[in-house]
Amino acid sequence: MTAEIGILNRSGVALAADSAVTIGGEGNQKVYNSANKLFTLSKIHPVGIMIFGGADFMGVPWETIIKTYRESLGTNQFKSLNDYGKDFIRFLVEDKRFYHEATEKELVTKIFFNKLMDILDSEVNTKINELTITGEPVHNSDVEKIISTVLEDHIETLQQESILIEDKDFIPDFTNKHFNAIKQILESVINFELRLEVLNLFVDYCAKLIRSNYFSNSCTGLVISGYGEDEIFPSLYEYQIEGIFLGKLKYEEMTPILINSYSDDKYSTAAMKPFAQKEMVQSFMNGIEPSLQKQIEHIIKNTITSYNNLLIKNYSLDQKFSDIKEGISETLLELMSEEIDKIQKQYYSEPIMEILEILPKEELAEMAEALVNLTSFKRRISMDAESVGGPVDVCVITKGDGLVWIKRKHYFNPDLNYNFFKNYLKGME
Template identity: 45%
Template sequence: MTAEIGVLNKSGVALAADSAVTIGNGRKIYNSANKLFALSKFHPVGIMIYGTADFMGVPWETIIKVYRHKLSDKHYSNLERYATDFVDFLTNNPFKELSSTSEQDSYLQFLFDVKIESIRDRIINLAKEIVNGNEEITPDDLEKYFSVITEEEIIEEFEYYNQLEYIQEFSDDDFNILVQNYSQTIYQLIEEKFENIPVDQSLFEKILGICIYYVLKEFTSDQTGLVIAGFGEDEIYPTLISYVIEGKINNKLKVEISNKAEIGESGSAAAIIPFAQSDMVHTFISGIDPDIERLSNEYLGNIFKSLPQELLNFIKENTTLENENYNELVESFEEVSNNLFEEYRNAIDNYRNEHYINPIIGIVRNLPKDELAEMAEALVNLTSFKRRVSSSLETVGGPVDVAVITKGDGFIWIKRKHYFSSELNQQFFQKYLRGERHVATHIEE
């Protein structure tokens, strides 16, 4: 996991990222990962990554630097063109490793295995709950319950996925291709995982459909977030665009825009956008922990929902309230209760905006470049500190890389870690700058 942030105003955008990387199913954490890069050596554009550290088995750092070399001094009129060009590069490039069909096959089989296991485990857990709640249940009853639960769970999940929209490039054609190519693999996995669970042919087909829909309609936890920010040639104010990317299926990129922030006349004057582990940033900005807010709304919502019934039951027990009047009053009380709950939520939202969000955004709107960087770094460090003093793994930590991107100065490192000594590796910096001098000479000629 990680913590990253973009802080934008009309002066520029500050990007900050921690260095923690988790490997081995969360059992080992290193604080040396690079997640923030310049997307161009010559133009004011930067990129951050979070989530999965590679794409099709190739490290993101390698892909970004190869693309940067290919881009050279080429520029685009707006930031969105830089972003789409980078995303297109993931599909259209000369590297066979980024289009490996074997990598696609192994990844799809892994996802199918995960999904089928999750269906099986959910069915088994539901059956255990029934057994634990009824000591007199017989083996015949258990078999009957198992059969009913299996059918209900599989049909319910199939209907859930069936009504979802496909992710961008995918369609029924991709569904049919995957069914043709992977039905045998999926059937074998079902037979293996559902060895002692009754599944007929119609349920086999529904699990097959669930598996295919799962990879075409939903992003899994093995996704990468890409954050691209900066200025296009014709843009005076910064823009930030983030994507969710998860490999290739049928040689098509599984990608979707997850966020876009534009500073300027048509957008806002400032923005604070956290990525990955964002709970502490939301707490700082809104004045309340997101988990506490969710729990509060859920708990109060249940109270307001049950209050009319409880109140009228009390009245009915202690008065001569008729059933006809009782039902009418329940409906009226429910409406009043729902309105009161909405008023409560609106009051909280208004207070939060007036006393927390708007004042902070008002300050960010006028921050100079150096303080944009300080704020971005502080918010990442805040998340890191929270993880350090909690009982959970320190999945945010290590040095914080910070960069500021402005229209005039371009991509400027404020803080950057190196895995090597700069004094011992002068040739690295000479090589880095050689490309800039080569392009400058080419332009003069």
């Protein structure tokens, strides 16, 4: 996992990222504190990029991709930061070195296998157990019927989701390309032969899952922040990127953060955005940890429901009150949530944002580093895996000075590598 943050105001933007990287699966993990997650996107223009989540794209390390793009960008510049993001997305698709059919197949099978195990464990096996309780024998045809019903429900849900890969031929082309791979996975997991109709249902489900707005655990978050040539205030763009399927890049652009001299529905005068592990930053901003707040809201809801039930039981209230008690519970909970939100804004988030608006760039960097270190410290003193840690890389991006490193680790001794820094701007004249 990762802890990263972007803090923006009218003076500039500070980006900070930890160095921890987790290798391996659940129950067999190794954490290293030497990963680079924060980079310059241009050697000479004020644009930075951070990554979180998956460490590679279609089997290629993101660090390699970013530095390859940086070389191809050269001295070129764009009028807006949004154009840098669009050009980077274009680069991912057009550079054929980042794609191979074998890596697409591997990604499809990984996504499908993980979702298949979730469906079998949480839904299919539960329904099978309900049948066995009756004492009647469960045949393969019964299991197929259960699987078909569950899959149809999932497919119907996917039909309501946003489609990120718009291509009318995607499903038939996907079926032709990945049918055998999906069949092999099913044969390795299910101990009897499925009918062709059920196989086709699985393939249809996988195709619609891939093109939907579902993102797997192996997807990567990209954060691009800084200035375009014509912009005097910074902005921040975030993307979720899964991979390339049938020549189409599956990605989603999140709502950007745009700084201006005034605030309205589109612009802000200051902003703070955490990425990956966000709970400590949210605690800092709202005065309470998100998980604790959810538990308190759950307790309040149960208390209100219990109180209504006691009124019905002890005072013999009529059926009319019994019918409306659920509505009363929801209304009271909503009112309490609104009051809590007001308190959090008045005493926590709004005072912080008022100070954030006027913080000089040096203080932005210090604040960004402190919040990442706070997340790292919390993980270190808890029983959770230390998936946040190591040196914190920090940079500040301003219109006049460009991207300036406040803290930056190197895997080598800078004093012994004069040629590295000499060659960094080679060809930029």
